[in-house]
Amino acid sequence: MAIYQDVARALETEIREKLHSGDYLPSEIQLAQRFAINRHTVRRAIDELVQAGMVLRQQGKGTLVLEHSLQYRIGARGRFSESVEAMGHHSESRITGRGLLRADDALARKMWVQPGTEVFQIDTLRCIDGKPVTLISHYLPTEHCPGLDQHYQGGSLHELLEARYGFQLTRRQGLISAGMPSRQESLLLRYPRNMPLLKICSNNLCTRTGALVEYSVSRSRADCFEYKIEPRQNLTPEGEPSS
DSSP: OOHHHHHHHHHHHHHHHHOOTTOBOOOHHHHHHHHTOOHHHHHHHHHHHHHTTSEEEETTTEEEEOOOOEEEEESSOOOHHHHHHHTTOOEEEEEEEEEEEEOOHHHHHHHTSOTTOEEEEEEEEEEETTEEEEEEEEEEETTTSTTHHHHOOSSOHHHHHHHHHOOOEEEEEEEEEEEOOOHHHHHHHTOOTTSOEEEEEEEEEETTTOOEEEEEEEEEETTTEEEEEOOOOOBOTTSOBOO
16 A cells, blocks of 8 residues: 555544544644655645545645544444444434334345234434434334333433343344435435435344344435444354354
């Protein structure tokens, strides 16, 4: 990897972890001294960040850090609140809808259950630092978590499932796609209808039994997230994570 690419990668990490929208990068002279390189190499590194949409050169002012997306890790665990707060942000969740339904053929295939299975549906809106970013529809067979519709009042659903029902969940599979928002999704997320949402459909299993406890569909603002895919743990026939 060329030196300027190494420098660009280091600056990108610094921007994501330490800087905020509206901050300025150190001057080219300062960066050249810091990395022990010439200013031409610094400019090439900054060019990489400009092309990535992370910074903007302002004549006479410096290099401005733009609002950048969060790098969201998609791994075996699927706790939105836990992941966001680990990045130093405040997470909020509120219920936008809930109900009881019978799984039709399409939903039953996705949940690996028989058509007609009774299912809780809980819809939540997730916010980061007060900004609405993600809508999640949770589908859970009622046999696994009786009374869930009464017990869950917001916050981390997975935390409640672990505390009340003893379920530690792991993501068995996740399907990622993109789609245009509905009118309701656009209103709740304060997001234009001509921009796509990032969509993840996940099957979340109990690590102890291997039973599917939750099927979830998340729709996130594409201007707020970058998804980082990480290997998941496999379940053994007994349901325990394997190495």
